[in-house]
Amino acid sequence: MDINFLFLGLFLSLSFFCSMSETSFFSLSNLKIEDIKKKHPRRGSLIASLVDSPQKLLVTILICNTFANIFATLTASKIFATYFPTMNLWVLILTMTFMVLIFGEVTPKSLAIKIAPITSVLVAPVWFILEIVLTPFIFIFRQFVKVLVAIVSELFYPNIKESDSYKTDEVIEVIKESQKHGIIDKEEGAILGNVIEFANTEIWELMRPRNEIFSLSSDTIISEAIEKIKERKYSRIPVWEDEEENIIGILYVKDLLMINGTKRKLSYYKTILRKPFFVPESVKAEKLLRDFKTTNNHLAIVIDEYGGVAGLITMEDVLEAIIGEVIDKDDVRPLYYKYNTSMIEVEGKLDIDEFNKVFKTAIRSSEATTIAGFLLEKIKKIPNVGEIFLLDNLQFKISGALPNKIEKILITKIRKIKEKKIL
Template identity: 35%
Template structure:
C-alpha cells in the first residue's frame, strides 16, 4: 500500500513537472528569451534550443504527460480493486482526477506562468533528456501530425506594427520604459508613414542666396541668419543649383576675395521627391553623407527643403541649438481664446485648445492656416473675422499670400 501510494505521488509530481514546463516555456516570450541569451543567464541556450523546435517540445511533453497519467490511473485502479472491491475503480477515478487536476495541472501551471524564466531554467535540462529518451516515439508522432496539419516551420508569425506598439505600451505600464522613451519608439516606427513634405521648410520660407551674389554681400546675410547650409539658386528658388557650406568660408576669411561669387564655393545639392518617406531620407542622409535635401514636386519644381535636424525632431521632439529662439506657436490668452502662429500644426492646435473635431486624414493641409484657406477658399485680409464650424478666427497678420498670425476664439 505504502509503496503503491509513493509511486502514485511520484507519477503526479512528474506530471506536474511536465505541465508546468509547458506553461513556462509558452509564457516565455521571444524578447525575454533573447535577453536571457545575450546576458548569459543559466540554461538560456538550452531553453532557446527547446523553443527553436516548439512542435517537438510540445509532442514530448504530451507523450510524457499522457504516459504518466495513464500509468497513475492504471496503478490507482489496481490498488482500489484490491482494497475496495467493485466500487474501487469509481473511488480511484474520483480521487485521482481531483489530485491530477489540482496538483498535476492547475497548481504547477499557475506557478510556472508566474515565474516562467526561473521555471524554464529549472526544466530545460530534464526536458532535453526526456526528448532524447522518447526520441523514436516523438519522431513517429511528429510525422503523423505534420501530415495532418500543413505548417511552415521556417517562418514564425511576424509581429505587426500595432502589436509592437502594444508591447511598448505594456513596457511603459510595467515601468520598463518611461513615457519619453515610449514616444520616441513610436515616432521611429511611424517614420515610414511620414512624407518629407510634412516636415519640410516650404520654399517661400527658405533662406537662399543667388549664385551671382558676391561674397562681400553674402557675409552679412549669412551672419544674420546663422545657418550652416544655404541653398544657392539661379534666377529664383525654383532653380536650386547647389548648397553653400558656411564652414567652407572660414578657410578663406584670412585672405578673402570679397568680389568672388558664392557659386565658387557651392557644393552639389541632394534632390529628392517630396513624396519620399522620412525613414528613407534618413537612410540617404546616412549613406550619402548629406545633412540637407531639396524637395522636388511632381512638376519638377522646388517645394522646400528638409534637414537632418527636421527628421530627427520627428523622433525626439524640437531641438534647439545655441542660436535658436524657442518659438511659441500657440499662446493661450484665456479659457476660450488663443493667439496662434499661422504655420502651427493643425492637429496640435485643436489638441492644445481642446476643440472637438474629427479629421479623416485625407485633407490637403497640415497647418492651421491651411485649414482656414481650405474652408474659405481665398486669401483672407488682415483684421478679417471669420466664422468656422467649430471656432471663430481673427486674422491678425498677413504677409503677402501667407497668414502669419491668427487669433482663435472657441465657440461656447
C-alpha cells in the same frame, strides 16, 4: 470502478499539463526570465536553456500533448462502447471535443497566462528530462517539418524572405518592459526606441515637403535676400533658377556676408553657391546620416522618382528622429503672442489643445490638430491676408498667408452676435 475512467482522467490531466506548460514558457519575456534567475538561479537557467531552443521545446510539448489527446479519445470510446453501446458516434466526437477544449486547451492556457513564472519554475525539470528522452523522435519530427516547410514555402511563397520586423518588435517590447520595471527612464526609452526604428526609416518620412521649403530665386537682389533671410533665420538656403524645380546651389549665410555690393542679383555671385546635395526620397535615414558625414553636408534636396524636388532634409531633421527635437537657440520662440485675455496672434501650426489651454477656449475638430487646419475645415478654402471669419464667439483675422497655407492668425474673443455669425 472501471479503470478506463481513471485512464481518461489521467490522459486529460496530461493534456492539461502540456497546454499549461506551453503557454507558461512562451509567454515569458527575457526580462521575466532574468527575474526568475535572480530568485531561482538553477531553475531560471533551466528555463532559459529550454526557451533558447523554442522549436525543440514546442515539438516535445506537442508530441506529449498529441499522445495524451489521442489516448484520451480512445479511452473515451471504450467507455462509450461499454456503457452506451447504441449511442451515436457524433455524441462521442462532440463530448471529447468539449472535454479537450475545456480541460486540455482553454482552462490550462488561461490559467498559465496568470501564473506563467510560477508554472515555469515548477515544470522546467520535467520538460528538460522529456527533451532528453524524446530526442530521437524530436530529431525526426524537426527534419520532417523542415523539409515540409521548405516545400510549402517554395510552392506558395517563393519571394517571401524572413523579415527583421519581428526582431525589431521584440526589442521594442524589451524597452517597454525595461521602462515598466524602472531599469530605464521614459526619455532613455524613447531614444532607444527611436534608434531601433531609425534603421527602417526612409527620408521622405522626415523631410520638409516642397511647399514648406524656403528658397531664393537667382534673380533676387542681394539686399532683398538678406532681409528675407533675417526674417526666416535659416543659415543654408536653396537657390533656384528659372523655376523652383531647378536648384542650382545652396547659399550659406556666412558666404553672403562676404559680399560687398547689395544691389546686384544673386545670379551675379553664383561662385559663392555650394553644390547642392541631391538624394532620392527612398534612401534610408541611416544611410543619409553616413552620407552627411562623408560628404560634409548638412542639407540635402530630396528628389522623387521623376527627378522633381520632393522636399528638403537637414542633419537636424535626421538627428531629431533619434533624440527628439533639437532646440536651436534661434528656434526658441513661442507659436503665439498673447496681447491680452481677449486677443492673441498665433501661427497656423499651433496645436489646438495648446491654444485652448493658453486662450481658455474649447474648440474641437474631428480631423485637424492645428489652428490652421481647424479654420480650413470650417471655411473650406485657403484665405487671403486680411480676411475675417467669425466662428461662434471667436473672430479669426488672417495676418499671414501663402498661396497654399495659413501662416498667422489674429484671434479675438467677441460677444456672440447671431446676426453676424458666418458659419
